[in-house]
Amino acid sequence: FDGYHRPDGRVGTANVWLVVPLVFCENRNIEVLRQCVADALGDDPFQDYKRMARQLLHGDSAAESTTSSNERLFPNVDGVRFLVHQLGCGGTDGDAEALCQLLAGYICHPNVAGATVLSLGCQKAQITMLQNAIAERDPAGYKTVSYFEQQRSESEEVLIRDALTAIFDGLKQANQVTRQPAPLSELTLGVECGGSDGFSGLSANPLVGAVVDRLVALGGSGILSEFPELCGVEHELLARCSDPNVAERFSSLMAAYQRHAHAVGADFSMNPSPGNVRDGLITDAMKSAGAAKKGGDSPVVDVLDYTEPMTRKGLNLLCTPGNDVESTTGLVGSGANLVLFTTGLGTPTGNPVAPVLKIASNSELASRMSDVIDFDAGPIIRGETDIATLADELLTMCIDTASGRYVTKAVRLSQLDFIPWKRGVSL
Structure with missing residues (x-):
């Protein structure tokens, strides 16, 4: 694929500048920066909806706002991404440490050119804590990161001006990197399922598993998460672990998660959602039998706890909750550069x-939500094609996406979800 080569040897499928709050108190300033940057670059993703709102209120004669230029000021940059979250203070020291480890995973991600970080100053998630987490992942200091602390700033205006200056300087730096050929061994697929139905375990999930197997055979990697949705199929995954230590880590993390759930009166059996049950996935074991198919048949080379970076190529297991966005957030934080x-x-x-490709288990969904779905696995259900044939097609789409030739529906809609797991019981 054609990717962005980083100084540490990894390769990104995208090239973004990241703006990060260390605490929820800075979310408002993050939103100020987001709107200012969108206006300055002329790439407000919601300008069509804003035009629609004006027309609905004032009629077709409503004055049009200035349309953005089609010329991109930074053609080699895929955009500025602004994170918001509700953590950073008011929790335990462990919560703050986990947040900083997750943010470090994002800042050091191969898809990220650099970052601008906003801190209030008095919160538990301190700048030094994040800097230490970044140093663990980037000991050579390749990543450009600027830090701004509001309580040390002369005024809010100075804070915003300084942060904007850092963002625009970062964009100039990021724009100097261009896509270059890279081996598929540098591609890491995070695999996730959400809003599953009775067809998911028969079409979309095994299809994704076949793609993972192809990529692993070519030297690439996959990460399978959602531990509550692996309950009932543990024996199958244990049998595929590359050595006893890997198997033991999987067993211990699963057992610890279950104990934590039981301590608050919950259980993995509570995982299926009303939508899952309505479509036939009435037990967690039934749901897990299909969910695990996303990992294909490759050996499990490593098991990671939440926020741990992937270091071994091949199929990895990652401890995350079953919550779609919390899990996807964790997959990318551990190194997935395509989901x-x-x-x-x-x-x-x-x-x-990271780009997220949505694969529908049935063609009715693919047609009804065509603005959301990227790939249709429905022909497998209808017997029109087999998993192997569609796996080749989906792998081709992965390569095109990783190369920037295909833009995912989520990116087109500016659906950029980020929810850290507060390490409680989330099923």
Whole structure:
């Protein structure tokens, strides 16, 4: 694929500048920066809807706002991404550390050129804590990161001006990097399912598993997450672990998650959603039998806890909750530079850093939500084609997406979801 080569040897499928709050108190300033940058670059993703609102209120004669120029000021940059979250203070020290580890995973991600970080100053998630987490992942200091602390700033105006200056300087720097050929061994697929139906385990999920197997055979990697949705098929995954230590880590993380759930009166059996049950996935084990298919048949080379970076090429397991966005957020934080997201009921999920391809388990959904779905696995259900044939087609779409030749529906809709897991019981 044609990707962005980073100084540490990794390759990105996108090239974005990241703007990050260390605490929820800075979310408002993040929104100020987002609107200012969109206006300055002329790429407001919602300008068509704003025009629609004016026309609905004032009629077709409503004055049109200035349309943005088609000329991109930074053609080698895929955009500026602004994260918001509700963490950083008011929780435990462990919560703050987990947040900083996750943010470090995003800042050091191969799809990220650099970052601008906003801090209030008094919160638990301190700048030094994030800097230490970044240093663990980027010991050579390749990433450009600027930090701004509001309580040390002369005024809000100075804070915003300084942050904007850092963002625009970062964009100039990021724009100097161009796409170059890269081996598929540098591609890491995060695999996720959400809004599953009775067809998911028969079409979309095994299709994704076949793509993962192809990529792993070529030296690439896959990450399978959602531990509550692996309950009932643990024996199958344990049998595929590359060595006893990997198997033991999987067992211990699964057991710890279950104990935590039981301590608050919950259980993995509570995982299926009303939509899952309505479409036939009435037990967690039934749902898990299909969800695990996304991992294909490749050996499991490593098991990661939440926020841990992937270091071994091949199929990895990652401890995350079953919540779609929390899990996808974790997959990207651990290094997935492209996400395959299967759905039977329809979900618009995307990610700020990594492209997310949505695969429908049935053609009715693919047609009804064509603005959200990227690939249709329905022909498998109808017997019109087989998994192997569609896996070749989906792998080709992965390569095109990783090369920037195909833009995912989530990116087109600016669906850029980011929800950290507060390490509680989220099923």
